[in-house]
Amino acid sequence: EPTTVLIHEIQGTGPVAALDGQTVTVQAVVTSLFESNDALDGFFIQEEDAQVDADPATSEAVFVFCRFGDGCPPGLAVGDLVTVTGEVTEFSGMSQIDTGSGSITIDSVGNTLPTATTVLLPAPGSTEAEATFENIEGMVVTIAGKLVASEYFNLGRFGEIVLTADARSEQFTDANSPDVAGYA
Numbered sequence: 001e002p003t004t005v006l007i008h009e010i011q012g013t014g015p016v017a018a019l020d021g022q023t024v025t026v027q028a029v030v031t032s033l034f035e036s037n038d039a040l041d042g043f044f045i046q047e048e049d050a051q052v053d054a055d056p057a058t059s060e061a062v063f064v065f066c067r068f069g070d071g072c073p074p075g076l077a078v079g080d081l082v083t084v085t086g087e088v089t090e091f092s093g094m095s096q097i098d099t100g101s102g103s104i105t106i107d108s109v110g111n112t113l114p115t116a117t118t119v120l121l122p123a124p125g126s127t128e129a130e131a132t133f134e135n136i137e138g139m140v141v142t143i144a145g146k147l148v149a150s151e152y153f154n155l156g157r158f159g160e161i162v163l164t165a166d167a168r169s170e171q172f173t174d175a176n177s178p179d180v181a182g183y184a
Contacts, residue, residue: 002085002102007047008058010088010095015131017062017088017095024097025085029111030078031061031140040072041065042096044138045082046114060114061138063096064104065089071099073106081108093130094137116142121165 002023010026012018028045035041046061053060064084066072076082086102088095119141125132143163150169151162172183 006051006053007045007060007062008053008055010062010097011059011137013055013057013135015093015134016090019088020090020095021088023085023087023102025083026062026097027081027083027107028061029114030076030080030082031113032078033076040076043072043076045084046139048081048111049115052114057135059095059135059137059139061136061140063094063138065091065096065098065100066104067098067100071102071104073104076104076106077109079109079111079113080106081111082106114140116140118142118144120144 002025003019004025005019007026007028010017010019010024026045028047028051031044031046033040033043042063042065044061044063051060064082064086083105084097084099084102085104086097086099089098090096117136117139119133119136121143123132127133146166147163148166148168149161150164154160172179176182
C-alpha cells in the first residue's frame with residue numbers, strides 16, 4: 001500500500017531521496033511540463049504554500065515521470081492540483097516519482113502556483129555540485145540580483161545557458177597576451 005506523504009518527506013535533507021524505493025502518494029500543484037518527441041514525458045509538482053515545512057534543507061518539489069507519455073493524463077496543465085502515486089527513485093541525480101505502476105489524478109485546475117523561493121548568489125558551494133542546490137531541487141525559484149549570460153553554446157541543442165552573477169567572468173587572456181606563467 002502506498003504511504004500518503006508530503007514532498008519534503010520524500011526529499012529529506014540528504015543528496016538522495018529519503019524515501020527512495022518506496023511507493024508513495026502525494027498531492028501537489030503542477031509547476032512545469034516536460035515533453036520528449038512531442039509527447040508529455042513528465043512534470044514537476046510542488047507543495048502548496050500551506051503544506052511547506054520550516055526546514056530550509058528540504059525541497060518541496062519533485063519530478064513525476066510518466067513513462068514516455070503513456071501515463072500522463074491528457075490536458076494536464078501548469079496550475080493543476082494532482083494526486084500522484086508511484087515509486088520514489090533517483091535518476092541522474094534527481095529525485096522523481098515513477099508512475100509506471102501508479103496513477104495520476106487531476107483534482108482541480110487553475111490553482112495558484114507556490115511562492116517562488118529566492119536563491120542568493122554566490123552559491124554556498126560549487127554550482128556544478130548536485131548537493132549545492134539539493135534543497136531547492138525542482139522548485140519554482142527566483143534569483144536575487146543581476147545575472148549575465150556567460151555562455152550559450154548549448155542553448156539551441158540542449159536548452160542550456162550558463163549564467164554568472166553580476167557580471168561576466170573575466171579570464172587572464174581578456175586583458176593579457178597568452179602566457180603560461182602569467183596565467184598561473
